[in-house]
Amino acid sequence: MKNIGIKIEDVRLSFGSTEVLKGVNLEIKPGEFFAFLGPSGSGKSTLLRAIAGFGPDPQGRILIGDRDVVGTPPWKRNVGMVFQSYALWPHMSVRDNVGFGLKERKLSAGIIKPKVDAALELVGLSHLADRMPNQLSGGQQQRIALARTIVVEPEVLLLDEPLSNLDASLRVQMRRELLRLQRQLGLTTIFVTHDQEEANTTSDRMAVLDGGVIQQIGTPQELYDKPANLFVAKFLGTxxxxxxxxxxxxxxxxxxxxxxxxxxxxxxxxxxxxxxxxxxxxxxxxxxxxxxxxxxxxxxxxxxxxxxxxxxxxxxxxxxxxxxxxxxxxxxxxxxxxxxxxxxxxxxx
CATH class of the missing domain: 2.40.50.140 (Nucleic acid-binding proteins)
Incomplete structure (x- = not known):
C-alpha cells in the first residue's frame, strides 16, 4: 500500500439553503492518522463523505495524491470506508464479506483467497472465516468491516465513527487495535469522531470543526494546551x-x-x-x-x-x-x- 497525502482546498457544500462546509482548507500528510473532531452537525462526517465521494459534489478541490477527485465516482477514488453500522452482508459468511470487493473487481479465486486469508490474519479472525455476521460480537464485526476495507488495498482509509456502537471497555480495546493496524500498514487514515478521548489517543493530528468551519488544527497536546478560541478550549476537556x-x-x-x-x-x-x-x-x-x-x-x-x-x-x-x-x-x-x-x-x- 502506498503512502499518499490529501489536500482539501476551499471546499464548500450546501444542502438546500444550508451551508454545511464553509471554505475548508486542510492538508493531511502521507501515512498520518488524522481525526475530524466536533459535535453533531459540525460538518465532520459531511467532509469525510465528500472525500469518499458519497453525496453531492462540493465546490473546491479534494486531492488524493495529485488527483483532484471531485466529480469522480466513489469506486474510482481508491479509498476504503468503514461505516458506523459496519454494513456487513448478513447472508454472506465472514470470508465472503471480506472478499466481496475483490470479487466485484473480477479477480480470480486463486488471487482472492490468499488476499482474504492475509486480511483475516491481520485482524486476528482467521478462525471465524466460515461464520455468519450474526454469530459475531460487535468488536468482531468491526474487525471484519476493517478487513473487508483493507483487502482491496485502498490509498486512504476513512473511518466514520466506527466505535460508537461498542461498549466503553471494547471501544478502548478497539481504538488501540485500529492504531496498531494503521501503523502496521502505514495507511493514511481519517477518523471521524465526536469523542475527544478517541481522537486524543489515536490521532497524530486533528481538526476541530464547528458550524462547517475548521476551528483549529494541531496535535492533541497542542490543541489542549493552546486552544485557539473558547470553543476549542471547552470542547477539548474541562x-x-x-x-x-x-x-x-x-x-x-x-x-x-x-x-x-x-x-x-x-x-x-x-x-x-x-x-x-x-x-x-x-x-x-x-x-x-x-x-x-x-x-x-x-x-x-x-x-x-x-x-x-x-x-x-x-x-x-x-x-x-x-x-x-x-x-x-x-x-x-x-x-x-x-x-x-x-x-x-x-x-x-
Missing part, C-alpha cells in the same frame, strides 16, 4: 474560563476578574478578556496566599485517583482536580477556600 481584563505589562501584567480579584501573569501573556485554566493546574487551600482567588466549595466528587471540586470564585464556578492521597484534607461543601492557579499554563483568549 476548561475553566474566567472573564475579566489584562492590566499592566511585562513583569507587572496581571488579570483582573470581573469580581475584582487579581492573578499575576507571565510576561508573555498577550491580550484578551478571558483566561482559560485547566482543573489540574489549580490547587485548593484554606490559606489566603499570594496570587490566589477566594471562593467557596459548592460540590465535590471522589473519582478514585482524584477529588474533583466545584468552587465559586472569581465570579464563576471553577472545577479543581486534586490528586487523591489517603492523608489529604477533604473540603466539605460550604468551606471557604483559596484557589492557587498555575498561571504559566493559562491561555489568554
Amino acid at each position: 476548561a475553566n474560563i474566567l472573564e475579566g481584563k489584562i492590566e499592566g505589562a511585562g513583569s507587572n501584567a496581571h488579570f483582573r476578574t470581573k469580581t475584582g480579584d487579581v492573578l499575576n501573569l507571565p510576561q508573555s501573556a498577550g491580550s484578551g478578556t478571558n483566561i482559560v485554566l485547566r482543573p489540574q493546574n489549580i490547587s485548593i487551600t484554606r490559606n489566603n496566599i499570594e496570587n490566589s482567588l477566594p471562593g467557596n466549595v459548592l460540590h465535590r466528587e471522589f473519582l478514585g485517583g482524584q477529588m474533583r471540586y466545584l468552587v465559586e470564585a472569581g465570579g464563576t464556578e471553577i472545577v479543581v482536580d486534586q490528586a487523591h492521597t489517603a492523608s489529604q484534607e477533604v473540603y466539605e461543601m460550604g468551606t471557604p477556600v483559596h484557589l492557587v492557579a498555575n498561571t504559566s499554563t493559562a491561555v489568554i483568549i
Whole structure:
C-alpha cells in the first residue's frame, strides 16, 4: 500500500439553503492518522463523505495524491470506508464479506483467497472465516468491516465513527487495535469522531470543526494546551474560563476578574478578556496566599485517583482536580477556600 497525502482546498457544500462546509482548507500528510473532531452537525462526517465521494459534489478541490477527485465516482477514488453500522452482508459468511470487493473487481479465486486469508490474519479472525455476521460480537464485526476495507488495498482509509456502537471497555480495546493496524500498514487514515478521548489517543493530528468551519488544527497536546478560541478550549476537556481584563505589562501584567480579584501573569501573556485554566493546574487551600482567588466549595466528587471540586470564585464556578492521597484534607461543601492557579499554563483568549 502506498503512502499518499490529501489536500482539501476551499471546499464548500450546501444542502438546500444550508451551508454545511464553509471554505475548508486542510492538508493531511502521507501515512498520518488524522481525526475530524466536533459535535453533531459540525460538518465532520459531511467532509469525510465528500472525500469518499458519497453525496453531492462540493465546490473546491479534494486531492488524493495529485488527483483532484471531485466529480469522480466513489469506486474510482481508491479509498476504503468503514461505516458506523459496519454494513456487513448478513447472508454472506465472514470470508465472503471480506472478499466481496475483490470479487466485484473480477479477480480470480486463486488471487482472492490468499488476499482474504492475509486480511483475516491481520485482524486476528482467521478462525471465524466460515461464520455468519450474526454469530459475531460487535468488536468482531468491526474487525471484519476493517478487513473487508483493507483487502482491496485502498490509498486512504476513512473511518466514520466506527466505535460508537461498542461498549466503553471494547471501544478502548478497539481504538488501540485500529492504531496498531494503521501503523502496521502505514495507511493514511481519517477518523471521524465526536469523542475527544478517541481522537486524543489515536490521532497524530486533528481538526476541530464547528458550524462547517475548521476551528483549529494541531496535535492533541497542542490543541489542549493552546486552544485557539473558547470553543476549542471547552470542547477539548474541562476548561475553566474566567472573564475579566489584562492590566499592566511585562513583569507587572496581571488579570483582573470581573469580581475584582487579581492573578499575576507571565510576561508573555498577550491580550484578551478571558483566561482559560485547566482543573489540574489549580490547587485548593484554606490559606489566603499570594496570587490566589477566594471562593467557596459548592460540590465535590471522589473519582478514585482524584477529588474533583466545584468552587465559586472569581465570579464563576471553577472545577479543581486534586490528586487523591489517603492523608489529604477533604473540603466539605460550604468551606471557604483559596484557589492557587498555575498561571504559566493559562491561555489568554
